[in-house]
Amino acid sequence: MSRVHQFVSLLLFSKFLALLFAAGDQGTCPPSFHCGYLGNLTFPFTTTERQDCGFLSIRNCDDHDPKKFKFIQLPPNGKLFQVIGIAQLLSSPTTHFSTLQFRDKHFYDLLQKKSCEAFRNNYTLPHISDFAAFTLVHTTTLFLCNHTLHVNPPTNINMSKYKCDDYDIYYKLFMEDDDKPSFTACKEVQLPIKDVPDASDPFSFLTGDVNSKVELTDNCSDCYYRQGGQCQLDSREIFCCGNVPKQGLRGNARLALGLGIGIPCMMLIGLLFFFLRYKRKHATSGGHMESKDSYSDSSSILDQASSGEYFGVPLFSYAQLKEVTNNFDHTQELGDGGFGTVYYGKLPDGREVAVKRLYEHNWRRVEQFMNEVKILTRLRHKNLVSLYGCTSRHSRELLLVYEYISNGTVACHLHGGLAKPGLLPWPTRMKIAIETASALAYLHASDIIHRDVKTNNILLDNNFGVKVADFGLSRDFPNDATHVSTAPQGSPGYLDPEYYSRYQLTSKSDVYSFGVVLIELISSKPAVDLNRSRDEINLSNLAVRKIQECAIGELVDPCLGFDSDSGVKGMIISVAGLALQCLQGETELRPSMDEVLHELQRIKSGKDEIDVDNVGVSDAPAAVSPEWDEVGLLKNMKKPTSPDTVTDKWESKCTTPNASG
Template sequence: MVLIYVLRFFLVSHLLLNWGVNGDREECPDSFDCGSLGSFHFPLTTAERPDCGALAIHGCDDHKQQSQYLLIGGEKFPVTRIGKKSLFTSNLVYVIDNHLSQYLESGSCNAFTHNITLPSVSPLIGFFTISNNVTLFKCKSNLNVSTPQTYFKNSTSCDYDIVFGPPNSDDDASVSTHPSIAGCSSVELPAVYGLPISANPFAFLTAEIPIHFNPSVKCAQCRHDTRVPHGQCFLDREGKPYCATRKDKKGTRMLALALGLGLGPWIIFGLILILKNHKRKQSTAHVQLQSTMASADSSHSPDVQTDRIFFGVPIYSYKELQEATNNFDNTRKLGDGGFGTVYYGKLEDGREVAVKHLFDHNYRRVEQFMNEIEILTRMRHRNLVSLYGCTSRHSRELLLVYEYIPNGTVASHLHGTLARAGLLTWPIRMQIAIDTATALAFLHISDIIHRDVKTNNILLDIDFSVKVADFGLSRLFPNNVTHVSTAPQGSPGYLDPEYFQCYQLTAKSDVYSFGVVLMELISSMPAVDHTRERDEISLANLAAKKIQKGALSELVDPSLGFDTNQEVKRKITMVAELAFQCVQVDKELRPSMDGVVNALKKIGSANSEPEHVEKGDDSAVISHSEELNGSQDWNQVRFLVREKLRSSPNSLTEKWSSESTTPNASA
């Protein structure tokens, strides 16, 4: 025993001495502060700590605006802002290309020969992409170019014509192989997000480049693994990524120092004895901890359980989440729902999360708790919120842990605390509608009915991409049945009237609710407003009343440019017609959700009214699914709706028909 203590003292003394002489790099922090940019996370890092990430930002110690920059290919690219992913990674950097900026400001043809430079790919980063980019084809002026209707041809003062379509257009690949385009060169340049393209490319192109990137698969697993506290991703000597905890990394470096100094066989022998002794103690402690956890779980006590899995997600202790939310501080409250309150939280490892605290007085809270876990662990989709974990069902409180979506709800942006005139432009609202419909179609393919579709349950990230949330009321829909008989549940203003009257839940119930969401996107009005006239409290009723009067413009949010932009007016009119089809009292007159997705995509991308919506057209979303039952094409739905309206004393008259089917202007 005396020898062991002597060896311990000798080893530690030498390690501390050499630590002070040679120094040692500090552990990587969970986040970095960077001047006017605020804070950011891995895989970004600062120039002072290049070992802590894959992309270093310079000038973080300077608090002046635009003094921070990336160094790419030896050139400085000023960083204007950083987008944080909803968890604990920063995955979007906006930089300025100074050369491109000069070309665009002067209207120089050099802009169309300028190639965007991306950072060098690191093993810590999976890939880089530029979002919202436009492909511009440079063609000789004497070529007879044939392009889709959504494309423009600009005869510039340059030695060539410019042919281009909408940002990230699906037609770019097919256009590039067209015989008339085959001899043209191309360049991809960023466009201002939400700004419609026009015949003049200098009007919508920008020098601010949004660079998206994601950690590599190994690094993402390292930082997401709750069993690895403070997991950090580093490169080994061969340039391959590996995952290390702070303790593991520190111990490895200390051991390397000791061996490097050649302390001799006695030191190595002493180290072995120490490690054996430590391992024996650790094993004993682990057994005691397991015994304590088992005892605690059986007595419904919320002890730490982060190494346990329930329905495929980690289990967190009540205490851990209580600390993460600062004891469920009201200042961290993100919102109240029908079944619980959601709080902002930050875990010990730096992850930002949203924690739902289910109400005690709700007798069905355990059922809703299990329901959300079962559905969200089965579903993985870019437009569905992700579940990161939960407490044990034996915990004194039922808590669910989600990814944190930082930009609020659609409701808050339309008519809540985040509402700002002109912020949600029509292209952004159109994309919100498409993303939401896509998520609901995905659920329906998987035989799941959301049952509480509303703008308060549609979350937005910093890019205004949609995350549909709150699955407490969702129901699995058995195969080969037309409906599920169940007591009506949902939110006022969104509830399917046929479901309310007949107690029969179908996928068309979600379609009705989504129709109300479309009306909110058009009007920026809440689904229910008791300050309105009695027959206008419901937005669905108000919309019908305005349409009956031929006064759609009175319903539309003035900030959308309905009266000044003919293209916006045409598309809003078509979306209003689709919304009206969705809220028909007779569910058989409503389109299916995949039909809604197809219709919205055609409205959003086409310069003319969609003539036909094919089943299964949304192959990118539902590529491996069965064809949905009840899907109707666009013209058939219109015919049924109008026939129904002609026989109804409350018909919307021919004003609706003529206004919604005739384009007001061409692109």
């Protein structure tokens, strides 16, 4: 085992913990401390300057540069690891745990070089110590089998294989312990993987960015949080709770600490208040009257400064958003989905907002929360919903604040509570299709995959302009990558069939989902309907069958004038052909989102000629006459496959912005 990877087994080495707790009194330790981009941290973390206040020391917390990397030493006197993020959670008054993400630079570099040396080092799962248990969150098991052994993998488990010079590696992601095969002659190693692993080869799904869950033992948690003492080991290396304050001492220490911090803060706020009043009065007396709007802006800036920013967006407090939503009144619910409920609210400055309240506050929700904020702050497009702000990731609840889009979702207008015959004529549906395609093409050009394209995530303003929403499942798509991957996530009826066979995700997965959206716009039917026959539960299957039977007219919403307007009929047939290209089972047969956008624009313009090289849609029909044969849509086209599995339930109140998961 290399020196780098020994840290996990040594992490729980109790002697170094005893050294860290040998001195100090909890009463002199601050309840929390700020550590740059990691935010505010509490026990068991501490700074290298106050190692008596915790047993996991972070270096560079006191550096004034907030972007400077922070490091943790595991074990003491061992190698420093760069800390990427820490989330601390309280699941009950006596159960405290944290998730620590750090980078193993050596392992990371081996993966970047695609060196098989990376597979020789085992991350052994740690055991419970006297103070805490450390658990690697994302791992997988690999079997290293020497070439000379001529190992035959079990036939009842579909194992993948990767060849190195001296040995073969067998693996299968998402394998349960009960299904683990027996490779008696092979070496078994456990290594960290990405939270959205790529199953193409080990160098893609393994990662040097390690996630570990740190959970205090019952003894240590009771000692520190209930008794106010320190977790220690005595001379016999048996746990003891030391430095427990006498009755009343802990309260006095807290009072002194509160006064010591509170009084200077009150003085600072008072000085700031008088300074702003003086500045405003001075500006007024000088003949420069501030407008009401500019004063609101100043107040907003002051509020933002006091709350801080996160990835460049203002931070709201939980109390502020609780007031904005009238204590999360159920009458102000706009909708709910797999991960959260959305509430209507109005900010003090008059802006109407949609506040998404995530259901849970665990490491996975924190990750999705951070992911959505990080992505939305990078994007500026007229057809993407705007993020106004959020709570801190350390807040008691995770809340996201979006612009409020008042006209509901495309799903509600097509087959939900807002659906009315004739309300969405064909020109409006073409507008929706083009603007949605424009937003998705922009995302892909920005190296982002949405991963949950569906009509419930396409919002409409009062002019039926599109706002694509919900980026909780989105993922960065690096320029040098051919795909990223994940266990199946998203929504039934829209899922790329390759999710189930290859666990691979590309921008073409969004294209597949958009193909379903196009069929919905044509038919006004939901993507999944359990009341349809088994082979037509998924709308994509129904659409293919109708075209195969030369019965596309039976698929089209009768309100669109398919039989009475030859121009509309031609465009609908062309869009149906484009949709079926998007729904191809093999990703390489699907057009790119940019090509889809250009083809939609061509169809709307009514141009007769198609530049196949630029459009990328093979055998797509030109501007179609009423006599055009619908069977031509199926020329050289494989039947798309779409799983019937329904994995999620969606409930919408038809004014739902950003609620889905």
